[in-house]
Amino acid sequence: MRRDDRGLTRIRALRIGAVAAAVGAAGLASPAYAHVTVTPSTTTAGAHAILAFSVAHGCAKSPTTAITIQIPARITSVTPTRTALWEVTMKTEKVDPPAVDAHGNRIVERVGSVTFSTGTPLPDGYREVFELAVQLPEDTGGKLVFPTIQTCVTGESAWTEVPQDGQDVPELESPAPGFVLSAPDAGTNHHAVAGNARLAAPVPASETVDGITLAALVTGLVGSVLGGVALFRQRRRT
Numbered sequence: 403m404r405r406d407d408r409g410l411t412r413i414r415a416l417r418i419g420a421v422a423a424a425v426g427a428a429g430l431a432s433p434a435y436a437h438v439t440v441t442p443s444t445t446t447a448g449a450h451a452i453l454a455f456s457v458a459h460g461c462a463k464s465p466t467t468a469i470t471i472q473i474p475a476r477i478t479s480v481t482p483t484r485t486a487l488w489e490v491t492m493k494t495e496k497v498d499p500p501a502v503d504a505h506g507n508r509i510v511e512r513v514g515s516v517t518f519s520t521g522t523p524l525p526d527g528y529r530e531v532f533e534l535a536v537q538l539p540e541d542t543g544g545k546l547v548f549p550t551i552q553t554c555v556t557g558e559s560a561w562t563e564v565p566q567d568g569q570d571v572p573e574l575e576s577p578a579p580g581f582v583l584s585a586p587d588a589g590t591n592h593h594a595v596a597g598n599a600r601l602a603a604p605v606p607a608s609e610t611v612d613g614i615t616l617a618a619l620v621t622g623l624v625g626s627v628l629g630g631v632a633l634f635r636q637r638r639r640t
């Protein structure tokens with residue numbers, strides 16, 4: 403970022419420090435949430451994930467008009483969530499040589515970047531969240547980085563710094579959003595991590611709450627379907 407943002411750096415550092423202290427006191431991890439950050443629904447390699455990119459301030463107080471998220475080459479499947487206030491455009495690029503996905507499909511083209519732009523700029527002091535549904539790469543332990551350009555009414559911020567080995571993200575002035583892929587749970591594959599296949603798979607202890615919720619949901623659905631049938635029958639009889 404910060405061609406135009408340097409004056410705020412110290413104030414922001416103090417503010418982040420205060421927030422980090424408060425969050426730390428609450429016993430939670432403290433993301434540098436004042437920046438443009440990404441929160442993945444899962445970091446499991448090969449999983450289908452929803453990536454939530456959040457923008458928490460303008461460029462030196464100037465309202466945000468667009469953000470462009472660069473998609474790492476190892477991600478070949480991207481579906482952005484549509485939003486009411488932002489227009490979504492995707493830039494595709496050739497995959498050469500073609501890749502083969504987990505289902506054996508040949509991939510010759512992929513989304514290289516996604517841009518959300520708006521005619522009603524996001525004022526400084528408000529936050530916005532942009533979602534992308536992706537399939538994460540299969541390799542575990544790898545770092546996924548999404549260099550992002552935030553464009554404002556005046557100026558822009560480039561969230562493109564990538565930590566080098568031995569460097570921590572908080573040391574960076576304007577880090578690119580990113581996260582590290584984790585290993586799948588034993589006995590599951592990417593189909594079992596999200597979606598219907600999970601219902602048939604044994605529920606690992608770590609997912610018990612989800613499992614119960616899903617089971618309740620399914621029971622509820624079956625119940626309402628049966629209820630509906632009963633109602634329908636009754637109506638036909640009367």
Ligand SMILES: [Cu+2]
Nearest residue numbers: 435436437438
């Ligand atoms: Cu920030």
